[in-house]
Amino acid sequence: MADTIDSKNIVRTRFAPSPTGFLHVGGVRTNFYAWLLARRFGGKFVLRIEDTDRERFVPGAVQSILEDLQWLGIDIDEGPTAEELKRCDPTYTGSFNYGGPYGPYVQSQRIERYKEVAERLVEMGYAYRCDCTPEMLKKEREEQMARREPPGYSGYCRTRNVPADTKHVIRLKIPERESIYLDDAVKGRIVWDKISLRDTVLLKSDGFPTYHLAVVVDDHDMKISHVMRGEEWISTAPVHILLYRALGWKMPVFCHLPSVLGQDGKKLSKRHGATNISAFRREGYLPEALLNLLLLVGWNPGEGEEQEIFTREEMIRRFTIENINKAAAVFSYDKLKWMNGVYIRNMPQERFIKEAEAVCLDAGIQVDEHRLRDIAPYVQERIKLLTEVPDMVKFLFVEELERDYGTMFKKGLPPDMSLKVLRVSLEKLEGIEDFTVSRIEETLREVPQELDLKVGKAFVVIRIAVTGQKVTPPLFESIYALGRETAIKRLKEAIEEIESEHYRAKEG
């Protein structure tokens, strides 16, 4: 079935977005698989813009889709040139520029070709002109509904020989009685005893093709070997098969992928529950983690294999159509978050520092490179999203702290004991000559010991005094990163604040 892949057949897959909205996880999964297949077999990954619907065209969509793709690291071998993109969307300002031997790679710039094919189909008798107005079609549909019949075009113009110079559409004649099948590479053989579709429009009255015509013509012209698309296309696949047959063209291998579902079990779509890919970036997800999870939503590495984290190279090397699942799957944010944490922990430290700096900057925190560097390893192993960095490290980079004494007194020690802890800590810290992590630890551990307190309780007090936070990287490392002067200053501040609070409470 899927073994039409051999050395003679060059694998060419494509990503064919329509600029009617943003890119979401469902779309990414489909095209990531297509990309993996091309990479796996040393083939080509083609980008084609399917902008035949001028009414739903969204300016800026092309650019955002390409940027998201770039962020994900899904690279393109063939596609529109910069001029083609610019012509497609005047608002486009990006610098993407692909090109290739089968251009233009934008459908609105290929309409002559579709028209030519449509005319040929009419001449051969596979298609016909139809001048029924939208009003007529609507009325027909309503009458059918009233009679509880399935709605659909009656085929009124099939034999009317509508002249070419009137405003018309071109429809494909669908042989209702004929049985037809598709050997799908993931679903297996799909059989239609009779095609329950009505004569489908191929060329609209504005001269633009519908998806059905354009996709067949382009996939053929661009020598696409494997078509990966969502299973929502299965029901119209007979139209495409009929077209390939009428035109005498070789069919590509079809891979209809199961849907990606939201947490509610409903198909993810631009209209329903889907998040824009760029939102993942904003929320602190890594592209590698997102792709790794998506790989596993609908594909598995095979029998007995329990590996879940794959490098890009491993993904490419191991990807196979055979292991694609047939059933729809829910996209789990929980698992994505876990996986993102894994990727963050495995990240080279230098990259983590860069990412951390960027995300802090976004949060309005100007970092001190030195301090960040000291604390980074401890932050890296405790977060799941990059966006958790600012909250965890902000104590290092702000002047003023807002200390939550309520928590200090409740989870730590009552005011007078807290005060005692801080005074002793201050005194000891001031006495250290070599300000190292181990020295800090050694010294601070003496505090609860001398005062006969529980270690945890005492450290809650110190932690809040020094960082103003309940949750921080390890205490001694935090103090070290902060530096001796600042640490001492903060202890003094806390002591003063508690004293005044304390006395006020007594007076009151």
Place this chain on the structure above:
RNA sequence: GGCCCCAUCGUCUAGCGGUCUAGGACACUGGCCUCUCACGCCAGAAACACGGGUUCGAGUCCCGUUGGGGUCACCA
């Protein structure tokens, strides 16, 4: 409603007739580790939708039922 697709723990999945008292991962619960939070480690709870066949034997093959999804546009 017609047509089509699908069906293993809450979720992602392994399983391609016997080795399944159904394995892994996320999430969840308990414990250990521990200066907070994480990480890590150990343990636990948790699934073959149902009914018929086929077979010596069915999670695995066939049929039906149920359930979910998709699609029936001059949208993709």
